[in-house]
Amino acid sequence: MNIASLKMKDLAEVEKLSGYNMDEWEHCPKVQLTMAIAYITGKKINPELTWEQVENMSIEEMNTLTGEEDPKVTTS
Numbered sequence: 001m002n003i004a005s006l007k008m009k010d011l012a013e014v015e016k017l018s019g020y021n022m023d024e025w026e027h028c029p030k031v032q033l034t035m036a037i038a039y040i041t042g043k044k045i046n047p048e049l050t051w052e053q054v055e056n057m058s059i060e061e062m063n064t065l066t067g068e069e070d071p072k073v074t075t076s
Helices: 008-018 030-045 051-055 059-066
Strands: none
Touching: 008 030, 030 051, 030 059
8 A cells, every 4th residue: 555545634644653744754753654554554454453463564464464575755
């Protein structure tokens, strides 16, 4: 799932979970942001997904969850 396809409420939740507003995403630490994106996109596929499960995922598992090679954030 591409971050561009997320609804505004999803993006607001990513901001809340990551601790960074969208304007900061390009330059903020990426691990917390990647986890937040994986959680929000993963909940759409698996509503039972927990934050703790995402915290314990490998990058490979997150890639499967988000459907991307590497979860990336683009703001342009």
